[in-house]
Amino acid sequence: MIQVFENYPISSLNTFKDNYVTRYLVKSNNPVDIAHFIEKHSNLPYLIIGGGSNLLFTKNFEGILIIFNSYERQILLTNNDTVVLRVGASWDLDKIIEFAIDNNWGGLENLSLIPGTVGAMPVQNVGAYGVEAKDVILQVSAFDLKNKTERNFDKTSCRFTYRDSIFKHNYGRFLITAVTFRLSNNKHKFHVGYGELKKHLEKKRLSLKYIRQAIIDIRTNKLPNTNIYPNAGSFFKNPIVSKTAFLELQKMYPGIPFFKNNK
Ligand SMILES: Cc1cc2nc3c(=O)[nH]c(=O)nc-3n(C[C@H](O)[C@H](O)[C@H](O)COP(=O)(O)OP(=O)(O)OC[C@H]3O[C@@H](n4cnc5c(N)ncnc54)[C@H](O)[C@@H]3O)c2cc1C
Known part of the structure; x- marks a missing residue:
């Protein structure tokens, strides 16, 4: 099924609440219908x-503007x-993330409260507090809007790096339809080394729920609520510098926060 809206207000579709309109808004749960609509309107960007x-x-x-509708949720293996x-x-x-933690499945907890969709x-x-999407993603399923074929990307073919992936470099080509996560069941490895998070946690109390709540508390205190102050989060990426440059900076600012880049 496809729904098409003309001259649709954008304000409800983005966290900056920009007060503009889009020529078309297309919503569908069928990637083939989306591909056909794009083809029919090939003079327009999407x-x-x-x-x-x-x-x-x-x-x-x-x-x-294209919104893909899919709310499937399937346990493939346990x-x-x-x-x-x-x-x-x-x-x-x-x-x-809440659903995973309620089931005592680990891996996503550090990404709590990052706004946006799974797709x-x-x-x-995406990443926060020492964990990135790549640490939990097993496979990304997409629809190739150019060739009109389904594609499954394993972690290597996603070419994940710091705030980057193959999907950023083939802009608009792949409509991501589903993401498959590999999560821990029962025995969890907690990632609590990240400075600000470490300060908030008592080692003895570590659990998925406890870590999630600590991150929610930190983020709620730090980041403006998009419903009150329209925004799109941070605009910066952490710069990656050579060890020599870092040591120079550290001499000047001994308290400078840093993270080791193992690549
Ligand atoms: C307050 C705040 C805090 C944030 N904190 C973090 C943070 O800690 N870490 C972090 O990494 N990011 C953070 N972000 C950024 C944002 O949450 C992420 O980039 C998030 O993944 C965007 O999701 P979205 O569904 O809103 O995507 P959108 O903003 O709608 O789209 C983002 C990009 O993804 C593409 N896209 C969206 N859906 C699909 C799909 N199904 N198939 C193919 N392409 C698609 C779009 O074309 C666009 O290029 C923050 C943002 C805000 C507002």
Whole structure:
């Protein structure tokens, strides 16, 4: 099924609440229908959107905004150590993190409260508090809008690096339809070394729920609520510098926060 809206207000579709309109808004749970609509309007640019939390519109969008609707949620495998969970692209990421933790499945807890959808998560390899999407993603399922074929990307073919992936470099070509996560079952490895998080936690109390709550508390105190102050989070990436340059900086600013880059 496909729904097409003309001259649709953008303000409800992005966290900056930009007050513009898009020529078309297309919603569908069928990637083939989406591909046909794009083909029929090949004179117009198009943009796939999720929750609109990493987008800034500066004028009306004379093109097609695409929202893919899929709320599937399937456990593909479960054993003593691992759960493999496939999730439709439209799910709110934080809802899935909450669902995982309620089931005592680990891996996603450090990403708590990152706004946006599961489908957008691989695009910039979202990350926070020492964990990145790549640490939990097993496979990304996508629809190639150019060749009209389904494609499955394993972790290597996603080419994840710091806030980057293959999906950022083939802009608009791959409509991400689902993400498959490999999560820990029962025995968890906690990632609590990240400075600010470490300060908040008592070692004895470590659990998935406890870590999630600590991160929610830190983020709620630090980041403006997009419903009150429209925003799109941080605009910067941590710079990667040589060890020599870092040591120079550290001489000047002994308290400078840093993270080792093992690549
Ligand atoms: C307050 C705040 C805090 C944030 N904190 C963090 C943080 O800690 N770490 C972090 O990494 N990011 C953070 N972000 C950025 C943002 O949450 C992420 O980039 C998130 O993944 C965007 O999801 P979205 O669904 O809103 O995507 P959108 O903003 O709608 O889209 C982002 C990009 O993904 C593409 N895209 C979306 N869905 C699909 C799909 N199904 N298939 C193919 N391409 C798609 C879009 O074309 C666009 O290029 C923050 C943002 C805000 C507002």
